[in-house]
Every structure is written in structure tokens, then in C-alpha cells.
Amino acid sequence: MISELLIVLVALAVGGALTATGVSPWYWSIVWALLTFVAGQAALAWALRRRMGGVTARIQAVMGRAQAGMQAKVNRWRTRQMSDAKTAEAELAKDRDAMIAEVQAILRPLERYRLWIPLLGRQLATMELQFAWQRKDWKRVDALLPRALLMEPLLVCMKLARMWQLEAPTEALRKVFRKATRRARYGTTALVYATFSWMLLRRGLVDEAFKVLVEADTKNEHATLKANRDHLANNRVRQFSNAGFGEEWYALWLETPKARPQRIRDNGRYFR
Numbered sequence: 001m002i003s004e005l006l007i008v009l010v011a012l013a014v015g016g017a018l019t020a021t022g023v024s025p026w027y028w029s030i031v032w033a034l035l036t037f038v039a040g041q042a043a044l045a046w047a048l049r050r051r052m053g054g055v056t057a058r059i060q061a062v063m064g065r066a067q068a069g070m071q072a073k074v075n076r077w078r079t080r081q082m083s084d085a086k087t088a089e090a091e092l093a094k095d096r097d098a099m100i101a102e103v104q105a106i107l108r109p110l111e112r113y114r115l116w117i118p119l120l121g122r123q124l125a126t127m128e129l130q131f132a133w134q135r136k137d138w139k140r141v142d143a144l145l146p147r148a149l150l151m152e153p154l155l156v157c158m159k160l161a162r163m164w165q166l167e168a169p170t171e172a173l174r175k176v177f178r179k180a181t182r183r184a185r186y187g188t189t190a191l192v193y194a195t196f197s198w199m200l201l202r203r204g205l206v207d208e209a210f211k212v213l214v215e216a217d218t219k220n221e222h223a224t225l226k227a228n229r230d231h232l233a234n235n236r237v238r239q240f241s242n243a244g245f246g247e248e249w250y251a252l253w254l255e256t257p258k259a260r261p262q263r264i265r266d267n268g269r270y271f272r
Helices: 002-020 026-080 085-113 120-135 138-147 153-165 170-181 190-202 206-219 223-233
Strands: none
Touching (some): 170 190
16 A cells, blocks of 8 residues: 555655664664654554544434435335335335445545555445445445455355355355354354354255354354254254344345235225
8 A cells, every 4th residue: 555655665764864864873763763654554543543434424324314214114104004015115225226326425535545545445345345235236246245344244144145146165155154253252143153054054954054053052142043043953944034133134135024914904984
């Protein structure tokens, strides 16, 4: 990165100038050069946090406002018992795309800083990946995945889900799963365990899926994981379900929620 190179050059210039002018012996010049480098890194990190903090706040505001609007529509439709699911889904998709376009407009000006700020390109790729995933833009997802920072469980699950869509071998899935869970904090990997156990089950590896869920119970406290573990322990494979994770699970596009039949309430308006 250009900024990193500049910091190194400035640090070397400071050390060299101090030695050349006789202000300090060479060993103290090295110390001052190192301190200059550390100070430069700290200043760069501060500037990045400040810049990205403001951008993140704007993005959260846009997404919060858009999601609140979509939820309000869903609530109105429920009250009015809207029966045209396709129209409702199309309208929500239109609102979602408008939200994504607004967020991308916020992120676009940051592109010019990619060569100056370390990891900025990967951070932008990570943000864009989530939007591409929502739109099911698989070509863009495949381009972004190698550059994204897969630090969050949902992002790891997205990678697993995309590998599943591309029919990746079980060993490749296992490698990603192990890397994500090896040193994770307690309570952060429930969705990762749920996703991988679902995949093992779909490939007929019931015993391994059970072992994964037993391990999951030592690293997470989640009712759905416990229920699925008990189902497999008691030979109730068909009752395995990750529906308890709600939208987190269905956002991976591995399953669709089962439609619930709507009750039609007759208010007696035809007999007035």
C-alpha cells in the first residue's frame, strides 16, 4: 500500500538524517526511526477508524430506515391479509435493491483510497459481498469471496453455502468449517455448526453430523443445536431442522421457509 510505503520511507529518512547530521549515534537513530514508523502506523489506524466509523454509521442509518419501512409494509399486509405473495415479494425486493443502491453510493467514493489504506479493499469487498448475496448475484459473489474478510459467522456460512451450491467436496467444506471454529469465542459459532451439520446430513454422514452437534454444544448455548443433536441421537433424522435460526438460516438460500396457510377471517360483511 502507498501509505505503508510512505511511512517506511519517512521512518528511514528520519533515521538517516539524524545519523548524517550527527544529532544522534546510529543506534539511537534506529530507535527514532522505529518510533516514527510506529507513530505513523498509529496515525494511519486512527484516521482509518475515524473515516470508516462515519461511513459505517451512515450505512447503518440507511439500512435501519429501509428495514423499518419494509417491516412496516409487512405488518400492514398481515393486518389486511394480503394474499398476493408474489406482488409482496417483488415490492420488498424493489425496496431492498433501492437500499443496496443507496449504500453502494456511500461506499463508492472510498474506492479511491484503496491504494492508500491497508485492507480497505478487503473491507469494501466484504460489505459488497453481503449485498451481492442478497441479490443472488452469484457471479459477483464468486469474484468477491476470495477478497472478503470472513470474520463474521454469517460470512463464513455464506462461503460454505456457495461451496455447497457449487457441489464442493465434503473435505473442502470440512476445511472451511474447522478453520472457522478452531479458535472462535464461545457462543459465536452456532450458525456455522448448524450449517455444516445440515450439509453432512444431506450427504448421508449422519454419524459425523451428530459428532459435530455434540461438539457444538460445548461451544454454544442454542436450543436448535440441542434439539437437532437429540433428534439424531434418537434416530429422528427427518425432524432435524435449522428453522430455529430464523432469517439468519434462510438468508443462506439453502432452504426456504415453509409457507403457513393463512386463516381467512369472515367479518360478516356479505350479510349486512
